[in-house]
Amino acid sequence: MSHNGVKRLYLMQVGIMPDYQIPIVCALVQTEDGKNILIDSGLPEAIPEEASDFENGQDVIEQLASIGLAPEDIDTVISTHYDIDHAGRHAAFTRAQYVVQRVHHEDAASNPRFAALRAQWDQPMERIRLVDGDTELLPGLTLIETSGHVPGHQSVLVRLPRTGTVLLTIDAVPFAAGFTRNGQEDASNPDAEATRASTLKLLDLAEREQIGLVIFGHDQAQWTGLNKLPQFYE
Known part of the structure; x- marks a missing residue:
């Protein structure tokens, strides 16, 4: 029995940006x-024309089915x-509670x-x-507010x-190369200052907690070496 509430972590690749070989x-x-x-x-089942640089793979519902789970078995969706x-199939999980930062929603x-x-994310309230800032969802699972990529x-x-x-940095730090204290702010990013602050917040957290595994949001080089469903981390 674990000393906390979390037992297992599965990772899934559900699509790609083929022009850049970026995993989704x-x-x-x-x-x-x-x-x-x-x-x-x-990604959504039907990708709109304005997002044609994305390409679906084996979607999240298929991958969950391969380990015996149906959409109604999902209790919570951390958005x-x-x-x-990131939110293309939210509406499929009809029994789940969605957890999202209030500022974002x-x-x-x-x-x-x-x-x-x-139509996917605008679910009944x-x-x-809605959470405000860093939030322990349950023992062993904490949400870290990291504005910048989006509010x-x-x-x-x-x-x-x-x-x-x-x-899991998600899009706060999509690539390992950006996980540094010496990074330059992207002048094209209107929230570059917030993005940098969130990067430093995660660096501080990784050092303070002595985190051994930092998984970046879209890093193909890292992704090839990670355990992916049906494999898992425990």
């Missing part, structure tokens, strides 16, 4: 008491943010960036849990009984 990914956390917590849901490659309501996917983006910290602490 989701994750699944399973708890000791049998809960299934999905982190993001990947890191509502970009098309409120911004998305009027932000054209998220309009094409509104009784099924959405109210969140990364995820998972404490596993054998592997130890794993940090």
